[in-house]
């Protein structure tokens with residue numbers, strides 16, 4: 001079986017200074033990707049929102065959209081041998097769907113969207129993912145992930161196991177949460193991302209001992225029991241990390257005999 005063969009050298013999850021918690025611009029990331037021999041590089045900045053002040057410090061403004069598109073286009077011209085894609089990392093909550101559709105998805109030049117849950121709305125309160133600590137929070141997290149999948153707009157779900165950065169116990173609740181996410185990924189045929197950024201953050205303490213907040217090995221061990229595919233990305237927030245920690249993501253694929261998504265066919269119709 002060669003299902004674990006790396007389809008190509010790629011990273012499909014890259015930020016820029018525009019999200020206010022990253023540094024460097026598209027040219028800096030492309031230079032690092034080219035130096036590492038990448039064939040495919042995708043930019044996935046957090047898109048602007050208009051209605052949630054708590055989220056504003058973590059994303060570009062609407063005024064920066066044109067600059068984002070232009071910067072990627074200019075960088076792509078400089079690296080004709082590397083495929084460079086334009087995307088966004090979305091929290092696609094139903095309440096924002098029409099805003100996204102009217103302001104982002106109708107724009108030309110978007111190659112793909114990735115879906116990630118960073119906040120949940122629990123009984124009217126916004127909770128940062130690291131504040132999640134109950135079975136109810138996990139159920140809402142699953143609902144949000146399932147909503148992203150049901151939209152059919154997402155090329156893959158980023159860091160699906162990031163719930164483990166807040167809910168730190170591995171117990172029946174976190175197992176149920178994991179199984180529900182994995183079953184939904186199988187049902188909707190949406191690839192899941194093993195996210196390398198977790199390896200670059202400090203380990204957290206849990207009742208089971210210190211570990212990375214994510215990726216969560218227990219989640220990926222369960223994933224082996226589902227008919228799903230995975231992608232490996234660096235989730236770079238600094239140019240020097242553009243292609244970082246992908247080997248560790250691939251180690252998870254090999255350890256649990258997961259199926260690598262055929263990334264080369266993912267964007268066959270993208271310009």
Ligand SMILES: [Zn+2]
Nearest residue numbers: 089116118158
């Ligand atoms: Zn994210």
Ligand SMILES: [Zn+2]
Nearest residue numbers: 013015089235
């Ligand atoms: Zn990201």
